[in-house]
Amino acid sequence: MKTNEAVKNINTNSFTKMDKDYARFAVEVIRRSGVNIHRCWHCKACAGGCSFSKDMDYLPNQVIRLVQIGMKEEVLKSSAIWICVGCQTCSTQCPQSIDMAAVMDSLRQTAIKEGVKVAEPHILNFHKEVMNSIQRHGRTHKLEIMMRYKLSKKDWFADLDVGLKMLLKRKLDLMPSRVGHQAEIRRLFKLSRENNHD
Amino acid sequence: MIDRFHKFSYFPGCSLATTAKENNRSLHIFFERHDITLNELDDWNCCGSSSAHSVDHDLADWLPTRNLSLAPIGSPLLVACPNCYHRLKLSHMMLANSETARQQYEAMWGRAFDPDLEIVTFFELISEMADKGAFKDHKTGLKGLKVAPYYGCMLSRPPAMRHEKNFYGLMEKLLTSLGAETLRWNSSSRCCGTMLTASRPDIASRTIENIISEAECAKAECIVTACAMCHMNLEIRSKLPGKTPIFHFSELLSLSLGIGSGMGWFRRHLIDPRPLLRSKRLIP
Ligand code: SF4
Numbered sequence: 001m002k003t004n005e006a007v008k009n010i011n012t013n014s015f016t017k018m019d020k021d022y023a024r025f026a027v028e029v030i031r032r033s034g035v036n037i038h039r040c041w042h043c044k045a046c047a048g049g050c051s052f053s054k055d056m057d058y059l060p061n062q063v064i065r066l067v068q069i070g071m072k073e074e075v076l077k078s079s080a081i082w083i084c085v086g087c088q089t090c091s092t093q094c095p096q097s098i099d100m101a102a103v104m105d106s107l108r109q110t111a112i113k114e115g116v117k118v119a120e121p122h123i124l125n126f127h128k129e130v131m132n133s134i135q136r137h138g139r140t141h142k143l144e145i146m147m148r149y150k151l152s153k154k155d156w157f158a159d160l161d162v163g164l165k166m167l168l169k170r171k172l173d174l175m176p177s178r179v180g181h182q183a184e185i186r187r188l189f190k191l192s193r194e195n196n197h198d
Numbered sequence: 199m200i201d202r203f204h205k206f207s208y209f210p211g212c213s214l215a216t217t218a219k220e221n222n223r224s225l226h227i228f229f230e231r232h233d234i235t236l237n238e239l240d241d242w243n244c245c246g247s248s249s250a251h252s253v254d255h256d257l258a259d260w261l262p263t264r265n266l267s268l269a270p271i272g273s274p275l276l277v278a279c280p281n282c283y284h285r286l287k288l289s290h291m292m293l294a295n296s297e298t299a300r301q302q303y304e305a306m307w308g309r310a311f312d313p314d315l316e317i318v319t320f321f322e323l324i325s326e327m328a329d330k331g332a333f334k335d336h337k338t339g340l341k342g343l344k345v346a347p348y349y350g351c352m353l354s355r356p357p358a359m360r361h362e363k364n365f366y367g368l369m370e371k372l373l374t375s376l377g378a379e380t381l382r383w384n385s386s387s388r389c390c391g392t393m394l395t396a397s398r399p400d401i402a403s404r405t406i407e408n409i410i411s412e413a414e415c416a417k418a419e420c421i422v423t424a425c426a427m428c429h430m431n432l433e434i435r436s437k438l439p440g441k442t443p444i445f446h447f448s449e450l451l452s453l454s455l456g457i458g459s460g461m462g463w464f465r466r467h468l469i470d471p472r473p474l475l476r477s478k479r480l481i482p
């Protein structure tokens with residue numbers, strides 16, 4: 001499919017040995033994300049449209065640039081890949097149909113796999129708590145996610161007012177809403193574990 | 199679509215089933231009034247929210263497939279949450295495009311993949327109802343209310359979904375036809391930050407306060423969104439003095455039919471919208 005075509009179209013014959021090391025990372029990202037990042041021409045429409053580009057160490061198009069030139073460590077250690085929420089605002093505006101959210105997703109997952117030091121550990125912890133909650137109940141249980149996340153962050157009092165207000169308005173249920181067929185949820189998590197051990 | 203169907207399978211998603219129960223109730227009541235029945239998928243599971251795609255590609259692809267397998271053949275699946283809609287639709291596309299994935303699906307859920315399953319957003323259904331004249335009778339239901347329609351990122355989508363219908367302007371069109379005044383403003387499609395509200399509240403607060411100030415600058419009396427997540431974020435993350443009430447689109451549609459006061463859902467808002475609605479004589 002499109003991934004393989006994109007990888008095939010890269011002519012590596014003229015590459016030197018060093019070029020090849022750098023290019024390997026780009027090829028890997030293309031394969032994992034299914035996005036041909038070499039199509040990006042750095043018009044920066046993505047950076048302009050992103051609500052959070054000010055908070056990132058590299059702008060979304062700079063993340064693409066780092067991948068294009070093979071600066072793997074810089075990109076995997078960047079805060080940008082974690083701050084991106086995958087809202088697709090940029091993909092909708094991109095003249096080159098770059099699926100930025102898919103690129104960011106694949107970079108985050110590579111960062112986790114390779115065990116690099118994550119620039120935004122709280123964001124990663126939060127995602128992990130959400131996934132744990134889905135694994136336990138088949139659905140997200142917001143109160144539990146927040147409690148466990150706060151436990152990991154050792155930060156009980158920040159935001160206490162917001163949490164209390166939500167409890168009072170019955171917006172945080174005390175008990176989780178659960179899926180009946182838990183075995184089926186376990187099957188899904190098993191599939192993911194098996195694939196990630198490949 | 200509604201000519202052919204009056205029954206929809208319905209996927210509420212975690213937010214509408216819990217934090218945003220009132221939005222779920224108003225949706226049900228609103229559709230019932232229009233003779234449309236929503237049958238909640240039996241034993242549905244979370245679509246993966248904004249986390250699965252971030253940290254686990256396989257779960258992002260496969261969590262929604264179980265829900266697809268629960269959908270009865272022959273009726274469209276209505277999805278209330280814009281993010282769940284994306285996840286379900288992308289998984290459906292993955293299965294439609296790959297024989298191997300379909301085999302895996304069939305082995306996993308013991309039933310054939312339905313390539314014809316229509317997955318419908320709340321917006322799509324409302325838009326069709328409007329075209330059929332369903333809202334003619336409540337023309338003055340929101341008279342005098344100055345509203346900033348907020349889409350956030352709900353209409354943004356990956357290139358793979360580029361050819362799906364777009365509903366930008368639907369809230370303006372409908373709210374105006376119901377007597378409200380809709381405003382043009384700068385931040386109607388700026389993302390609210392979704393999960394950053396929990397993991398980086400500093401970023402979320404700044405983003406949300408900007409969004410709300412823009413609405414206030416445009417002289418909005420309230421903001422309306424069609425996403426439960428945006429609704430919650432806009433309510434909890436602003437420390438601005440203005441206290442602009444935030445509504446879910448379904449609440450305003452129901453209100454235009456005279457349903458709302460006495461249902462208890464305005465009471466559950468963190469920013470009380472009742473003084474505004476009373477001042478406009480929209481509720482007693
Ligand atoms: S909008 Fe697209 S082409 Fe332009 S810089 Fe961003 S990713 Fe590259």
Ligand code: SF4
Nearest residue numbers: 050084085087088090
């Ligand atoms: S998908 Fe990520 S990079 Fe693109 S606009 Fe949204 S947050 Fe920014």
